[in-house]
């Protein structure tokens with residue numbers, strides 16, 4: 284098996300807004316299921332803000348202090364099962380505020396990257412309760428560079444392009460993207476994949492919180508823009524294998540990165 288192939292387990296799950304205990308319990312169960320399947324995954328990923336949901340009025344009280352509880356759980360699991368984890372994102376209390384942060388772990392359980400959402404989504408009042416991150420999210424998977432963006436971040440093509448120019452061949456996107464914007468979700472993720480000739484791996488939550496319903500439809504999209512896997516609206520562990528050599532093949536076929544004219548735009 285090529286080192287550049289990657290078996291994915293994308294955990295599309297419900298999140299109880301305001302109930303970290305229930306969410307930690309659910310996540311532990313899903314983690315166990317993810318590694319029990321017939322094919323052991325190389326990498327597991329979850330949705331955005333899976334620990335608290337969008338319980339923003341109480342977020343200061345329930346956010347994970349410095350991500351310590353999350354890091355302890357995911358690090359031990361990654362090491363114990365020799366699996367990489369893109370830890371969805373969590374509400375993380377840090378430096379006098381709350382961030383929406385991804386921690387990524389290698390198969391030895393080491394934190395290899397962290398990224399806090401840099402564009403706050405006003406339609407869900409994020410800017411009133413959360414602080415924006417100030418750095419890009421990069422890591423290495425299967426010997427290739429990869430990037431991370433969180434949900435609303437995918438509306439900013441400049442960010443995905445910057446990650447691609449930095450070498451990223453895969454983009455990981457945890458999300459809590461609600462109805463009625465399935466069309467935007469699928470179109471924006473597909474556009475980021477096609478224009479940057481990269482894999483886009485997106486994990487949305489499902490279920491209902493308050494007046495918001497989340498449609499799921501987690502997606503794995505290849506660098507040609509084809510959908511490799513798409514979930515429905517229910518809880519599921521979506522499994523697929525991707526081959527990172529396809530990124531080089533697509534970039535050789537239509538050499539977008541060589542043809543760019545950045546001096547003009």
Ligand SMILES: NC(=O)CCC(=O)C(=O)O
Nearest residue numbers: 404434435459460461464
């Ligand atoms: N959690 C989010 O960032 C939601 C983004 C979203 O729904 C959008 O339409 O953008």
